[in-house]
Amino acid sequence: MDTLVLDGIKKxxxxxxxxxxxxxxxxxxxxxxxxxxxxxxxxxxxLLSTLIQPDQGMILYNGSTIYTRYYQSLLGYLPQHxxxxxxxxxxxxxxxxxxxxxxxxxxxxxMIQTTLNDLDLxxxxxxxxxxxxxxxxxRVGIAQALINSPKVLLLDEPTVxxxxxxxxxxxxxxxxxxxxxxxxxxxxxxxxxxxxxxxVWLLKKGKLCCEGTVESLIKSLDxxxxxxxxxxxxxxxxxxxxxxxxxxxxxxxxxxxxxxxxSWRMVRPDLNDVYMRVYDVD
Numbered sequence: 665m666d667t668l669v670l671d672g673i674k675k676x677x678x679x680x681x682x683x684x685x686x687x688x689x690x691x692x693x694x695x696x697x698x699x700x701x702x703x704x705x706x707x708x709x710x711l712l713s714t715l716i717q718p719d720q721g722m723i724l725y726n727g728s729t730i731y732t733r734y735y736q737s738l739l740g741y742l743p744q745h746x747x748x749x750x751x752x753x754x755x756x757x758x759x760x761x762x763x764x765x766x767x768x769x770x771x772x773x774x775m776i777q778t779t780l781n782d783l784d785l786x787x788x789x790x791x792x793x794x795x796x797x798x799x800x801x802x803r804v805g806i807a808q809a810l811i812n813s814p815k816v817l818l819l820d821e822p823t824v825x826x827x828x829x830x831x832x833x834x835x836x837x838x839x840x841x842x843x844x845x846x847x848x849x850x851x852x853x854x855x856x857x858x859x860x861x862x863x864v865w866l867l868k869k870g871k872l873c874c875e876g877t878v879e880s881l882i883k884s885l886d887x888x889x890x891x892x893x894x895x896x897x898x899x900x901x902x903x904x905x906x907x908x909x910x911x912x913x914x915x916x917x918x919x920x921x922x923x924x925x926x927s928w929r930m931v932r933p934d935l936n937d938v939y940m941r942v943y944d945v946d
Contacts, residue, residue: 665691666815668712668730668846672721675707682707684870686721694842696857696878697850699867700943705850706744708867709818712848713741725816737766740814744821744850746805750794754785754804757793758811765812779807782837784830799825806834810841817847823856835860858935866942874942878935885933885941891917892927904944906937 673686683704699705710716711723714731723730725738749757755776762772780786783803788796793804802825809817823831838847839860851857857864858878866874874881889906893915896905900922907917917931919941924930 666726666846667691667724668816669724670708670711670721671724673711673718673723674720675704675711675716675718681870683711683718686870686872688865688872688875690846690848690863692842692844692846693862694838694847694849694860695863695865696861697848697865697867698852698854698857698939703867704870705867706820707870708865709741709743709820709848709850712816713739713743713818735816737812738815740809740812740817742805742809742819742822746802748793748801748804750792752793753790754793754796755780755789757804758807761808762811767812775811775813779810782810782833783807784833799827799830802826803830803834815845817841817845819847819849821851822849823851823853831856854936854939864935866939868943874938881938882933882935885919885937887930888919888921889917889931889933889937890920890924890928891915891931892925892929894927904941906940 668690670688673683675683697705725735758776785803896916900920902920904919909915
């Protein structure tokens with residue numbers, strides 16, 4: 665099984681430390697990366713894509729450095745900000761990307777057809793990219809990342825602009841790919857991560873502050889998540905407010921280790937609770 669190892673990674677931009685002592689190991693499956701703005705999520709993906717190099721530490725794929733043409737040929741990458749050549753037709757653009765990635769010429773057209781079908785883009789194969797909607801262009805970005813059947817797939821905010829139906833279709837596709845691919849998915853949409861990730865990284869101020877399976881992270885909050893009617897005035901001092909609902913009846917969802925009050929109703933935790941608790945505690 666393929667293995668991707670980050671060992672003691674430090675990356676600075678001037679005086680700003682983006683990552684500090686970051687170490688982790690990945691195999692086949694989906695790793696969801698969560699964190700506030702500036703936590704280091706995009707830096708991790710930029711490092712794994714070989715766009716930048718660490719100031720300290722090593723990144724190894726199957727025991728060898730990732731800074732080789734071989735690793736790059738196995739890579740699929742969708743950056744957060746993705747541009748297209750608007751004058752090109754969709755399938756011509758994907759042929760161009762496939763050629764850049766040295767995909768075997770005999771497999772390019774079948775791969776394009778399969779990828780377009782998986783992403784519900786087949787009817788637009790002959791459309792110029794500039795005529796496509798924002799959501800369609802996002803799917804084009806996903807398509808170009810998949811066109812070489814990557815062994816390592818990096819996706820930075822891939823579901824931005826996708827409607828609910830397309831998000832479901834995309835998550836189903838990723839779950840299938842993860843059987844033989846290392847997928848690293850960075851997102852602000854916690855529910856997307858909870859639905860499909862095998863492993864979750866929570867980054868905070870450039871450090872990997874929390875790591876585990878979705879199930880283990882959620883279980884860590886068992887017995888601490890509550891809802892109560894009314895406002896937030898009488899919450900305990902250690903409470904992390906997760907959600908406030910105003911209608912039809914005011915209700916607060918919160919996390920606390922304080923002595924349970926009669927007005928509190930315990931509920932099952934979810935990954936959003938974990939996220940809120942991690943970033944509420946210094």
